[in-house]
Amino acid sequence: MHLIIDGFGANRQMLESEELIYDLLNHYPSQIGMTKVAPPQVFRYVGSKPEDWGVSGFVLIAESHISIHTFPERRYINIDIFSCKDFDSEQAIRELKDRFELAELKTYLLTRGLEYSHMETVGLKAI
Amino acid sequence: MHLIIDGFGANRQMLESEELIYDLLNHYPSQIGMTKVAPPQVFRYVGSKPEDWGVSGFVLIAESHISIHTFPERRYINIDIFSCKDFDSEQAIRELKDRFELAELKTYLLTRGLEYSHMETVGLKAI
Numbered sequence: 001m002h003l004i005i006d007g008f009g010a011n012r013q014m015l016e017s018e019e020l021i022y023d024l025l026n027h028y029p030s031q032i033g034m035t036k037v038a039p040p041q042v043f044r045y046v047g048s049k050p051e052d053w054g055v056s057g058f059v060l061i062a063e064s065h066i067s068i069h070t071f072p073e074r075r076y077i078n079i080d081i082f083s084c085k086d087f088d089s090e091q092a093i094r095e096l097k098d099r100f101e102l103a104e105l106k107t108y109l110l111t112r113g114l115e116y117s118h119m120e121t122v123g124l125k126a127i
Numbered sequence: 128m129h130l131i132i133d134g135f136g137a138n139r140q141m142l143e144s145e146e147l148i149y150d151l152l153n154h155y156p157s158q159i160g161m162t163k164v165a166p167p168q169v170f171r172y173v174g175s176k177p178e179d180w181g182v183s184g185f186v187l188i189a190e191s192h193i194s195i196h197t198f199p200e201r202r203y204i205n206i207d208i209f210s211c212k213d214f215d216s217e218q219a220i221r222e223l224k225d226r227f228e229l230a231e232l233k234t235y236l237l238t239r240g241l242e243y244s245h246m247e248t249v250g251l252k253a254i
Contacts, residue, residue: 037172076241114203
């Protein structure tokens with residue numbers, strides 16, 4: 001399953017922190033029963049527009065990954081949790097909403113896998 | 128935009144090759160007008176079931192990423208191209224279909240961004 005979260009109105013200080021993003025990517029896989037295959041990679045980048053700077057991070061887990069992209073000036077964040085193993089997506093949404101103090105978020109939950117001969121969107125929800 | 132591709136019936140030798148996956152992640156961003164912020168990370172992993180081995184890789188690009196997970200025994204591949212900049216998703220689908228000799232694929236194309244106050248699925252198509 002692939003959980004896609006776009007969060008709005010986040011706590012800006014959280015989005016600015018490379019350490020916080022690294023720590024989340026480093027510890028969250030085991031919290032939801034996944035196994036890292038390498039340490040996270042986290043970078044601060046600066047785009048051509050001043051408001052486009054942010055922190056991007058990624059961790060590979062067995063057969064899948066978690067990625068985060070933050071936009072502190074926009075108080076906006078993209079989070080993807082893609083895993084071949086099932087996890088509690090509702091709990092993940094609650095935890096990440098709390099962690100980044102998201103005012104609003106949009107989520108997709110996709111089923112992806114060989115066993116699904118026809119993929120479909122199983123959920124599209126806003127909390 | 129976030130292009131999600133699940134490919135079936137792929138060329139097994141392509142899926143087995145860490146070199147090929149690295150090369151794709153290393154060169155594809157510039158092909159579609161994106162800028163890498165770090166070299167790709169590519170790993171071979173082995174799951175608890177023998178058929179679960181494969182190659183996983185990702186590359187961080189400005190504000191976004193490309194990720195690949197392969198399952199050679201299943202001739203199955205997951206590809207995500209997530210970019211804040213627009214790119215030609217139809218062309219990317221054609222190129223990746225050819226590159227991995229995909230017999231069948233399922234794709235999603237999502238709009239993601241602060242400018243979209245309400246995200247929606249803009250395309251769900253099988254080729």
